[in-house]
Amino acid sequence: MILKDFRAVIRNNIREYGMYIALVVIMGIFTIATDGVFISSRNIANLLNQTGYIAVLAIGMTLVIVIRQIDLSVGFLSGFLGALAAIAMTSWGFPAWAAILAALAMGTLAGLLTGFFVAQVGIPSFVASLAGWLIYRGALLLATLKKGTIIVPDDAFNAIGNGYIPDIFPAETSFLPELHKLTLLLGLLAIVWFIFQSLRDRKNRVAYGFEVLPADMFILKLVFISVILSLITWVVAGYNGMSWTLAIVLVVVLAYHFITTKTVLGRHIYAVGGNPEAAELSGVSVKKITFWVFGSMGMLCGLSGILFTSRLQSATTTAGTLFELDAIAAAYIGGVSAAGGIGKVTGSLMGAIVYMSLTSGMNLLGTDISLQYIIRGAVLVAAVVFDVTTRKAKS
Amino acid sequence: MIAPILEMRNITKTFPGVRALSEVSFSVAKGEIHCLVGENGAGKSTLMKVLSGVYPHGDYSGDILLEAQSQKFRNIADSEHAGIGIIYQELALVPDMTVYDNILLGHELKSGLTVNLNETIKQATEMLAKVRLQLNPSTKVRDLGVGKQQLVEIAKALCRDIKILILDEPTAALNEDDCDNLLDILRGLKRDGVTSIMISHKLKEVIHIADTVTVLRDGQTVCTLDASRGEVSEGVLIKHMVGREIDDVFPKRKKKISDEVVMQVRDWTVYSHGLGRTLLSDVNFDVHKGEIVGFAGLMGSGRTELAHSLFGNPDGYRLNGEIKIEGKVSKFTEPRNAIDAGIAYASEDRKKNGLILIQDVKQNVTLANLKALATRGVVDANGEAKVAEEYRTALSIKTPSINQKVLNLSGGNQQKVSIAKWLFVKPKLLILDEPTRGIDVGAKYEIYTLMNKLVDQGMSIIMISSELPEILGMSDRIYIVSSGRITGELPIAEATQEKIMQLATS
Structure with a gap:
């Protein structure tokens, strides 16, 4: 009975769960192939930190693709803004926080500029952002012209990409000595919050007479996700705990998830993506939404630039190369529809993790870089084929 | 055989x-x-x-x-x-x-x-x-x-x-x-x-x-x-x-038209940059409270362009002339302004620019007035479901649930969703552009009944339609549009199919 329910639930929600299953499979394969090195706390911590700067771009890109646009300039914009932050600290004497704010503000402005050309002037976003790609690449070269690589000496800034959140409990306690206690606590809170939210949501849906999962499946789902969250928490807590990068990415995802699912702005973004003419005639300003989305993309480029510069502890002349394509790939793997109007930021985060897991796993195995690109390409196609076919089957 | x-x-x-x-x-x-x-x-x-x-x-x-x-x-x-x-x-x-x-x-x-x-x-x-x-x-x-x-x-x-x-x-x-x-x-x-x-x-x-x-x-x-x-x-x-006889295609209603003018349009001229020509010239008309005003005319005579130009001009035409809403001169630079002034426009092509087909009934119904459901920008999901359920019942929208994608509904029910969206903004004036195009007899009757109920409650309706029986059956007064001009105005008592066709082709 439960098995039958289980099959039906999986079949009906294959689109939603597909990526989680894919991630588990990919991680499983790499774990076996590397004799467990892949799943070690140290490697997972590294993997998540590497994912950070792509993940934030993928989140912004999700909204850009949802409103039927594209932004190719994000890679070099992020590289340039990272260099700008480095110069601000080393040459202009900015403190770390001011350099960060400057990068975010400049990023927002750059995004609004692209938005201006797209929304106000009516240039296709592909062209407008391709121009941006060229311009920011030039700007990055110009910024790093004198020194080549700009080393950032600021410890606080570098901690963003390399540091971990402090533990509130002393490390020398006898209780779970190897683990980062604050991370465990946060993980526990997340699980409690998740269960609480799920229960409340279910109660509401029942009250409205909407369809819900059968009770046994619902419990199974809660248990399954709680176990996954616990495992992740346990693994992360095993190596210095939660990194600042991970913390920042989680905050960004939560904020964007909230905006896209709960707010008027979010609903207007999806309406514009679903049918721009209908949205306009319903009083939604397509122009305004376009500005918002490109502005947010620019700001996230600033954030991505900060994460990357901080991780390398320096700004380089090639920073940001191909980030835009990684971000676009992550968004598509995460289930964003190229036709617009469909796509979740949480999906894109998962897409980014899947994508970076491949890179990380293949690096551990010493796979040749040429083969890595081919495999990544194949996975991208497979993910989108899966998405398109399951979508068709459902409608 | x-x-x-x-x-x-x-x-x-x-x-x-x-x-x-x-x-x-x-x-x-x-x-x-x-x-x-x-x-x-x-x-x-x-x-x-x-x-x-x-x-x-x-x-x-x-x-x-x-x-x-x-x-x-x-x-x-x-x-x-x-x-x-x-x-x-x-x-x-x-x-x-x-x-x-x-x-x-x-x-x-x-x-x-x-x-x-x-x-x-x-x-x-x-x-x-x-x-x-x-x-x-x-x-x-x-x-x-x-x-x-x-x-x-x-x-x-x-x-x-x-x-x-x-x-x-x-x-x-x-x-x-x-x-x-x-x-x-x-x-x-x-x-x-x-x-x-x-x-x-x-x-x-x-x-x-x-x-x-x-x-x-x-x-x-x-x-x-x-x-x-x-x-x-x-x-x-x-x-x-x-499967039943419909004796009366157009339901009867008691007329409650007041002298109060809801919308007054004077010397309205519309020029399209894209087409490089004048679409409408010197259009003048009034709409009273509680009135259904029919706009008849052939395809391409400029009726839809008139509605768009009045409704915040989403097509970016160059406009001249004056709109008064309840006596106040109004200028709309985008549909939002028109909506805020109490005007709603249910477009002619519901699939192309009326509905968001990949979204569900609930989201379509609330789209034009999400603000009413939001506190500090956050949408109240329960309130939204309640509103959607209300309109589903009130307009008898046939759908398994308000979470159903509009894509999966029949034409008549899609049209009802489109109208529900505009009723939720509580407009003073509802512009219906070809409200019954491509929908069946039963659903048509329901939409006519709904229109009657709305004007009875004091709303005004502009109905643009190519179907003469519908214009004659529903309107209180008829304007005839031909080649971008209003070529005639007929009170319903004097209107006949022949007169309208003659004015529409003049």
Whole structure:
């Protein structure tokens, strides 16, 4: 009975769960192939930190693709803004926080500029952002012209990409000595919050007479996700705990998830993506939404630039190369529809993790870089084929 | 009895949760014009999609026999190869290509590796002659009116050496002249031996042209009527379509029109940069509280452009003139302003610019007024569900749930969702552009009843419509638009179809 329910639930929600299953499979394969090195706390911590700067771009890109646009300039914009932050600290004497704010503000402005050309002037976003790609690449070269690589000496800034959140409990306690206690606590809170939210949501849906999962499946789902969250928490807590990068990415995802699912702005973004003419005639300003989305993309480029510069502890002349394509790939793997109007930021985060897991796993195995690109390409196609076919089957 | 050219036996087709066709049988004699009628959602289009291979063999149960040969179409190419040509409601022409390229699209005449241009033009010209369309085949399709485009579609189908021509609501978007012309051409094709199947909601034209009529209701064949034996009349068709008699197509209402003017438009002139011409000049009209004002006119006379220009001008026209809302001069720079001033506009083409098809009923209903449901920008999900449920009940929108994607609803129910969206902004003036286009008799009646209820509550309605009976049946006062001008105003008591047509073509 439960098995039958289980099959039906999986079949009906294959689109939603597909990526989680894919991630588990990919991680499983790499774990076996590397004799467990892949799943070690140290490697997972590294993997998540590497994912950070792509993940934030993928989140912004999700909204850009949802409103039927594209932004190719994000890679070099992020590289340039990272260099700008480095110069601000080393040459202009900015403190770390001011350099960060400057990068975010400049990023927002750059995004609004692209938005201006797209929304106000009516240039296709592909062209407008391709121009941006060229311009920011030039700007990055110009910024790093004198020194080549700009080393950032600021410890606080570098901690963003390399540091971990402090533990509130002393490390020398006898209780779970190897683990980062604050991370465990946060993980526990997340699980409690998740269960609480799920229960409340279910109660509401029942009250409205909407369809819900059968009770046994619902419990199974809660248990399954709680176990996954616990495992992740346990693994992360095993190596210095939660990194600042991970913390920042989680905050960004939560904020964007909230905006896209709960707010008027979010609903207007999806309406514009679903049918721009209908949205306009319903009083939604397509122009305004376009500005918002490109502005947010620019700001996230600033954030991505900060994460990357901080991780390398320096700004380089090639920073940001191909980030835009990684971000676009992550968004598509995460289930964003190229036709617009469909796509979740949480999906894109998962897409980014899947994508970076491949890179990380293949690096551990010493796979040749040429083969890595081919495999990544194949996975991208497979993910989108899966998405398109399951979508068709459902409608 | 002539041997049937086509027989469909016991066709059953189910979609997840819905049985669209059950055991439908359908037979077409060679050389006849066979009309297929029924309410929206009765299964007409689904049946034709089964026939043309859109739903491949195996996706449905039952048999298709073409000239007594069993057919198993895997796709449209198969059915086309067998001699079935289908013309959809939404035209499938490439606007920026020439007429001759469109006609031979997919069947290009080649000499060696290249397209033989001369032969293409020659053949296209022959096909155009068959549909009696006199035009230069090098014209771009974009530059043709809808009526001519429809004929180009038929020419395109004829080019493929077809035995059966299927037309899905070919006249829905045509004005009366173009309709008559199209029906004439169908008769001409009949003389040439082409068998036609036509889906239509316009019963008058069905009566006019059909040799045989098959009525579908709720996915089942109700009856097949023979016109030569005098079995076909409007009353009979409606009775079979809805399964009940509708004595009164237009519900009655008590008039409660006040002297208060809700909207006053003076010297309204609209110029389009894109088209490089003036679309409307010197338009003047008033709408009173509690009144239904009909705007009649032919396709392309400027009625929709008038509505768009009044509703915040989303098309970016250059405007001159003055709008007063309840006596106050108003300027709308985008639809939001107009909505805030109490005007709502349910557009003519609900799929193209009315609804967000991939979103659910609930999201569509609340889209134009999300602010009312939000505190500090966060939408109250429970309140939203409540609102959507209210409108679902009030307008009897037939949907399994408010979480259903609008895509999956029938035309009439989609239209109700579109109207619900505008009722939720609580407007003073509702502009309905072709409110009943492409929806069935039953749903039409419900929408008329709703309109009556709304004006009774003090709302004003502008109804733009190409259907004269609807204009005459529902309006309190009628303005007639022709070539971008208002050519007449008639109180309902003085209005007749003839007078309106005369003003509309002046």
